[in-house]
Amino acid sequence: QVQLQESGPGLVKPSQTLSLTCTVSGGSITTSGYYWNWIRQPPGKGLEWMGAIAYDGSIYYRPSLKSRTSISRDTSKNQLSLQLSSVTPEDTAIYVCNAFYSLHVYWGQGTQVTVSS
Secondary structure (H helix, E strand, O other): OOEEEEEOOOEEOOOOOEEEEEEEEOOOOOOOOEEEEEEEEOOOOOOEEEEEEEOOOOEEEOHHHOOOEEEEEEOOOOEEEEEEOOOOHHHOEEEEEEEEEOOEEEEOOOEEEEEOO
């Protein structure tokens, strides 16, 4: 059973860069067929897909966030990373990583990030 755990600062100042890590256990992030996603949910709004990194290292971004988003991975640590630059209070959200594999979806528990001075 794949398990995902997000970690990172809960409070980020405006204009700074938000950095989060998703640690994966129970499976390798390089296993063929897996797609690892970053998703967020602002307060009172729906889920927003931010981007993904595939098992082969291919990276995909939401077009509207592409200029501010960077997704990477550390295969030695079995971790994914998300960086979102130039944050504003509108980036306040619960940030979640998940994995798609065939018909299965695995979710992390999410982490609250607040952008405030």
